Amino acid sequence: MTHTKVKKGKKSLNKTTGAFGEEVIAQFLTARGNEIVERNWQIREGEIDIVALDPEGIFIFIEVKTRTSMAFGHPLEAITNEKAHRIQRLALAWLATHRCFGSQYRIDVAAVLIARDGTHTIEYRANIL
Numbered sequence: 001m002t003h004t005k006v007k008k009g010k011k012s013l014n015k016t017t018g019a020f021g022e023e024v025i026a027q028f029l030t031a032r033g034n035e036i037v038e039r040n041w042q043i044r045e046g047e048i049d050i051v052a053l054d055p056e057g058i059f060i061f062i063e064v065k066t067r068t069s070m071a072f073g074h075p076l077e078a079i080t081n082e083k084a085h086r087i088q089r090l091a092l093a094w095l096a097t098h099r100c101f102g103s104q105y106r107i108d109v110a111a112v113l114i115a116r117d118g119t120h121t122i123e124y125r126a127n128i129l
Contacts, residue, residue, distance in 0.1 A: 021066025021112035022049055028110070028122055034060065041094055048090050059105040060126075061091040066112040075111035076123060084109075088129055 026036050029052050037059070038051040050062040063083070065075035087107050095103055111123040 017066050017068060017114070018064070020114070021110075022064045024066075024112050024120060024122065025062060025064045025110045025124075026050060028124065029060075029062070038094075041090075043090070043093060043097075045093070046086055046090050048087065048094060051094060057104070059091075059095065059100065059103055060108055061087060061094065061105060062108045062110055063087050064110045064112065066114065068114045070113070074123075075113060076109060076125065079109050079128070084128055 022039065026039065029050070030036060033055045034052040036050060037053050039049065041048045041051060048061050049064045050060075052060040052062065054060055063079060065078050067075045084107065091105055091107060095101065095105060106127045107129050108124065108126045109128055110125075112120055113123075114120045
């Protein structure tokens with residue numbers, strides 16, 4: 001019998017890193033009294049990482065960027081104006097799909113930076129549009 005080591009590819013590692021960051025932010029949000037409504041909602045045009053509801057009844061659509069280094073810049077630098085507007089279109093699609101017409105909402109972004117020792121930092125920016 002032979003044993004082979006399963007090699008994790010870059011895509012698998014990125015998915016694991018991203019899932020970790022999303023979980024960190026979900027815990028961050030619930031600790032502040034928000035309810036997580038949905039995670040990784042997808043339609044053809046894209047994906048919303050986290051949909052939350054704040055205590056005042058405002059829907060929050062959160063884009064999470066997670067990195068293990070700053071080699072390619074700060075994680076929030078990946079949120080361009082174009083990407084922010086795409087998230088807004090996705091948020092409106094989510095509201096329409098869930099028949100939440102006229103609901104208040106906002107778009108937030110979060111960065112999770114994982115250090116080599118496994119610790120992490122969070123940078124959170126609310127209402128980017």
